[in-house]
Amino acid sequence: MERSKISVRNLELSYGAARALKNVSMEIRGCAVTALIGPSGCGKSTFLKCINRMNDFVEGVRIRGSVFLDGEDIYDRRVDTTLLRKKVGMVFQQPNPFPMSIYDNIAYGPRLHGIRGRQELDGIVEEALKGAAIFEETKDRLKKSALGLSGGQQQRLCIARALAVRPEVLLMDEPTSALDPVSTRKVEELIRNLKKKYTVVIVTHNMQQAARVCDDAAFFLAGEMVESGPGDVLFSRPKDRRTRDYVAGRFG
C-alpha cells in the first residue's frame, strides 16, 4: 500500500469543555479526493481545520494527538504554521475574496511569501487562474474589483488564490453550498481535475456530490470518525450500521 499523504492519529479536540473530535484516526491518500460526510455539527469542519491548524486561533481550544503530513507531525513544537499553511491551502464555505482587484487577490499569497517581481507574479497569477478554470472569464478585467464577480466565479477565484501559493494539499469546506447548480457543476469538475496535482479533502453536505467527486470518503458522527474507505464501498456497501442509515437518508 502507498504511503498516505496525511495520517491522523488519535486526534482529540475540545472547545472549552465541549468535545468536538473523539479519538479520530484516519489515512488520507495523496493525489486523490477525500470527501468528509456527516450530519451538521458532527465535527467535519473542525477536523478539516486541524489539518492546517486554523483551530489555533480559536480561544480555549485544546488539541491532542498527531497529524502527520508527509511523515512530519504538524503539531510538533518546531512547526512554522506559515510554512504549513503555504503547503496546505484552504477554500471556505462562503466565497471570501479580498475587496481588491482580481490580480491582487491572486498575488496576495505569493506576495506574503516574498515574491515581488512583476513578471514572476504575472506568471503565477495566470497559472493560478488557469488552474482554477477562471482565466478566460477574468483575463480582460484583472484590474477590476473581485467583488464584481458572481458567487460561482468568486469561489473559483478563491480556489485560484489558494493555488497561487503552490500548495500540495487543498482543504475545501462545503465549497459549493453557497452556489447555484451551474456553478456547482463547474467547481465539481474543477475538483476532479485538481486531484492530478493536489491532495484534496472536501467537506460536503451533499451525498450525490460526494459520490460524484470523491475517490475516498469518511463518515463522521458526533465527533467520531465512524468509517472510512473507498467512496464506492462506503456509499454502496458500508460496514457500519450508522453509516448505512446515514447514506440511506435515515437520519441527519
Place this chain on the structure above:
Amino acid sequence: MREGMKTKQNMLCPGSVMADRKKKAVVEGIAQAVFGVCASFVILVTASITVYMIGKGASAFWKVGVKEILFGTVWKPTAEKPSYGILYMILTSAVGTGLAVLLSVPIGVLTAVFLAEAADKRLAAVVKPAVELLAGIPSVIYGLLGISLLNPLMYRLELALFRDSPGHRFTGGANLLSAALVLAVMILPTVINISEAAIRGVQPGVRAASLALGGSRIQTIFCAVLPAAKSGIVTAVVLGVGRAVGEAMAITLVSGGCVNPPLPFYSVRFLATAIVSEMGYSSGLHRQMLFAIGLALLIFIMAVNTALTKIVKKGAENGG
C-alpha cells in the same frame, strides 16, 4: 350594521389574504411623509446655512475683490488704509490641519488596530474608556493644558534651536507647532473610534483567507484588514479634518495669534481663530470680512470632503 359585521367577519376569516387596503395605504403614506419631512429638514438646514454664508460672506469679496482677499498677505482690517489679505490664514489652517492629521492618523489607526484586534484584552479594557474620555474633554481644556504644559516646553525648544539666529522673533512657545500638536490630540479620539468601527466591520472571511494563505497576524492586519477598512479610515480622516479646521477655542490659546506665514516656530493665526478673536470689536467691512473668512472655511472643508470621497470612490472602482 349587518353589512359592517359581515366584512369584519370576512377579514377575520383565518387564512384569508383580503385586508383593508385603504387603511394600510394611509398608514404607509403617513410613514413615508414623516420620513420625507425629516429628510427635507436636514436638506433645508444645510441649504440655508450655505445660502446664508454665501450671502453674508460674498459681499466682502464683492467690495474688496476676490484676488485681494485670497492672495493678499497683509491683514490690517482696522488700519487707516485697511488691507484684507487672508492668504496666510488660509495657509496656516491648511498646514496646521495637515500636520495634525499627519500626526494623529498613524497613531489613531494603530490604536484602533490594537483595540479591534486586541492581542491584550486587559490593556484594551483600559485604553477604550481613556479614548472615550479624551473625546469628551471640552476643547478649551486642551487649550489650557497647551498653555501651561506644551508652550513652556516649546519655548525651551525654541530657545535651544534659535539661540544663534538673532533674526528670530521668539514666540514664547505659542506657535504653529504647538497648535498642530494640540489639534492632533483633539482629533485623535475621532480617528480612533471611526477607524476601530471600520476595522471591526471587515468581513471575518477576509482575516481567515489571509491567515489560511500563510499570513502572520501582522501581515493579515496590514495587507488585508486595513486595505479592506480603507473607506472607513478615510471617513475618519475627513471627520478629523473637519474638527481640526473648525476648531478655534484651543487654538486661540496656543498658536500665538499673529498673522504670519505657516512656519513651525512662527506665531500664527488660523481662519477660525480670526473670527473668534475679532468678532467682538469688528464693525462694517471688517465684520463682513469675518463672514467672508467663515465662507472660505466652509468652502475649504467642503473641498477636502469632496476630494477625499472622490479618491475613495475611485479606489473602489479599481478593486478597492
